[in-house]
Amino acid sequence: MHLQAWFRGRWSFLLSWYVNEHIRTHSLTHSLSLSLIHSRTHSLTRFGFIENKCEGFKNDCHQNAYCIPDEVGGYTCRCRTGYEDVGEVDESTRGRNCVDIDECATGAATCPEHSTCRNTDGSFECDCNAGFERQGALCIDIDECATGKDDCAPREVAICTNTIGSYTCKCKEGYEGDGRECRDTSKPTLTLRGDNPLRLELFDPFPEPGYNINEPTNHPEEVRLQVQVPPQLDTYALACGDYSVSYTLYEYRDGKKTEIDFVTRSVTVMRRDLCTFDRSSDPELLQLIPYCDKFAKCVELECGYDCVCYEGYEKIDGKCVDRKPPVIELQPEQDPYVLYECRVCHITETIDRTKPITLGEGILAYDVLPDGSREPAKLELESVDLDPVDNKRAVHHYKATDLAGNIYRRAVAIEVRSEDVREKIAKVEQMWNFLNENFAEFREKVDADQRSTSRIATITSYIVGTIALVLFVQFAFLVGTKTTLLIKVLSADRPAWSDFEEAWSFWLRVFHPLWPSADITAEVFRKVH
Numbered sequence: 001m002h003l004q005a006w007f008r009g010r011w012s013f014l015l016s017w018y019v020n021e022h023i024r025t026h027s028l029t030h031s032l033s034l035s036l037i038h039s040r041t042h043s044l045t046r047f048g049f050i051e052n053k054c055e056g057f058k059n060d061c062h063q064n065a066y067c068i069p070d071e072v073g074g075y076t077c078r079c080r081t082g083y084e085d086v087g088e089v090d091e092s093t094r095g096r097n098c099v100d101i102d103e104c105a106t107g108a109a110t111c112p113e114h115s116t117c118r119n120t121d122g123s124f125e126c127d128c129n130a131g132f133e134r135q136g137a138l139c140i141d142i143d144e145c146a147t148g149k150d151d152c153a154p155r156e157v158a159i160c161t162n163t164i165g166s167y168t169c170k171c172k173e174g175y176e177g178d179g180r181e182c183r184d185t186s187k188p189t190l191t192l193r194g195d196n197p198l199r200l201e202l203f204d205p206f207p208e209p210g211y212n213i214n215e216p217t218n219h220p221e222e223v224r225l226q227v228q229v230p231p232q233l234d235t236y237a238l239a240c241g242d243y244s245v246s247y248t249l250y251e252y253r254d255g256k257k258t259e260i261d262f263v264t265r266s267v268t269v270m271r272r273d274l275c276t277f278d279r280s281s282d283p284e285l286l287q288l289i290p291y292c293d294k295f296a297k298c299v300e301l302e303c304g305y306d307c308v309c310y311e312g313y314e315k316i317d318g319k320c321v322d323r324k325p326p327v328i329e330l331q332p333e334q335d336p337y338v339l340y341e342c343r344v345c346h347i348t349e350t351i352d353r354t355k356p357i358t359l360g361e362g363i364l365a366y367d368v369l370p371d372g373s374r375e376p377a378k379l380e381l382e383s384v385d386l387d388p389v390d391n392k393r394a395v396h397h398y399k400a401t402d403l404a405g406n407i408y409r410r411a412v413a414i415e416v417r418s419e420d421v422r423e424k425i426a427k428v429e430q431m432w433n434f435l436n437e438n439f440a441e442f443r444e445k446v447d448a449d450q451r452s453t454s455r456i457a458t459i460t461s462y463i464v465g466t467i468a469l470v471l472f473v474q475f476a477f478l479v480g481t482k483t484t485l486l487i488k489v490l491s492a493d494r495p496a497w498s499d500f501e502e503a504w505s506f507w508l509r510v511f512h513p514l515w516p517s518a519d520i521t522a523e524v525f526r527k528v529h
């Protein structure tokens with residue numbers, strides 16, 4: 001089987017050699033006739049028993065050589081096209097060692113432009129370079145962009161440009177990247193509204209003036225803004241100084257957060273006079289910057305204020321606590337304090353020396369606040385010392401307690417006295433003064449008339465006038481003031497020392513109109529003291 005196939009192969013091989021070998025110089029008909037001649041020769045030798053050494057293994061031609069039999073049973077060897085003899089060549093060695101010719105190296109090969117020569121066994125090939133494809137005998141550039149063989153980013157974001165042998169990718173405007181991957185560069189931007197820098201006064205509310213996000217219409221990513229306000233500007237400007245509010249714009253793409261814009265606003269907080277700053281309408285401000293309490297003075301600081309306690313007050317836990325005892329005051333101030341139990345006109349009133357002073361304004365207990373105002377203090381009579389000898393005298397021990405619990409004690413000597421004629425009599429005194437002035441005029445007239453003839457008449461009229469005036473005064477006092485005195489006594493009013501003296505002096509003057517003033521004063525002193 002194998003042998004048969006080999007023979008068949010040799011014969012067909014031989015026939016093809018004849019066709020190939022003569023195709024360049026002879027016409028097809030000529031070579032066919034030659035082939036027929038050989039075939040006839042061959043059959044002749046076969047039938048004439050001439051051995052054909054080109055058949056089988058009877059020749060030593062190289063496998064890449066042709067075996068050509070001759071007429072006398074010999075043969076010659078010839079290297080096939082694309083092979084050449086190596087070593088010394090004569091007729092005995094020709095065709096015995098045929099080696100492939102490297103046409104690429106010898107320059108025998110001519111390849112078209114944009115192709116590379118590749119040596120093959122017995123021949124050569126021209127391979128089109130990358131980016132080119134064969135069209136007939138030529139290598140032509142492939143238009144990768146037109147044929148979709150490129151790896152550029154999609155046409156919406158990138159531009160593909162064909163080149164000879166290759167192509168280029170480039171991102172479109174508004175995108176960045178190598179052309180194979182293009183990122184959108186048209187990012188949103190941020191602008192601030194309002195003043196920058198912004199000037200505020202201490203405890204002004206921080207007015208976020210706002211911002212604008214300028215987002216391109218073709219920007220599909222999610223955008224978020226983060227505003228960072230320093231704690232000193234939280235709601236209110238809490239402290240003087242320079243601050244910075246930052247606005248950061250982030251883009252969220254595929255779950256990734258990227259900062260795309262950042263701006264800052266400078267804020268300057270200036271001092272303000274907090275002692276006079278009216279915050280009464282804002283409860284939140286009142287809590288942040290309370291007014292100083294009534295026991296403290298507001299003192300301006302470089303940036304803020306301090307509540308400094310007044311003298312007598314102590315700062316405890318930020319509050320000024322009252323450490324100043326209250327005051328006990330007598331109205332009027334007397335020592336001893338005199339209480340009158342008996343009034344004129346036979347009406348008497350008994351005074352209990354062990355009871356607290358309540359007559360008139362009497363005794364007062366109060367705190368004097370820093371602003372000068374008074375705050376009532378609790379007053380109590382702790383004890384009473386009674387004079388064992390004089391049952392009209394006593395000493396009261398008072399205790400005053402202010403709201404903070406500070407205590408003040410004061411001992412007050414008490415004396416109970418009788419009698420009261422007071423201001424009713426003072427009214428009559430006024431009348432006396434009036435009369436006295438008129439008497440003076442009378443005297444002057446008398447002195448003048450002593451030199452005239454009517455002296456006796458004048459003296460008479462003086463005496464009569466005097467008597468009439470005295471009677472009038474007596475009447476006016478007894479009738480006109482009696483009612484008033486009664487009302488006064490019943491209303492339990494309290495007389496003073498001076499009331500006593502005036503009353504006595506008038507009383508004595510009424511009944512001793514001709515006494516000199518010095519005598520009246522002496523008598524009043526004797527009676528009163």
Ligand SMILES: [Ca+2]
Pocket residue numbers: 082100101102103119120121122123124
């Ligand atoms: Ca070759």
Ligand SMILES: [Ca+2]
Pocket residue numbers: 131141142143144162163164165166167
């Ligand atoms: Ca190309």
Ligand SMILES: [Ca+2]
Pocket residue numbers: 322323324325326367368402404406
């Ligand atoms: Ca006090």
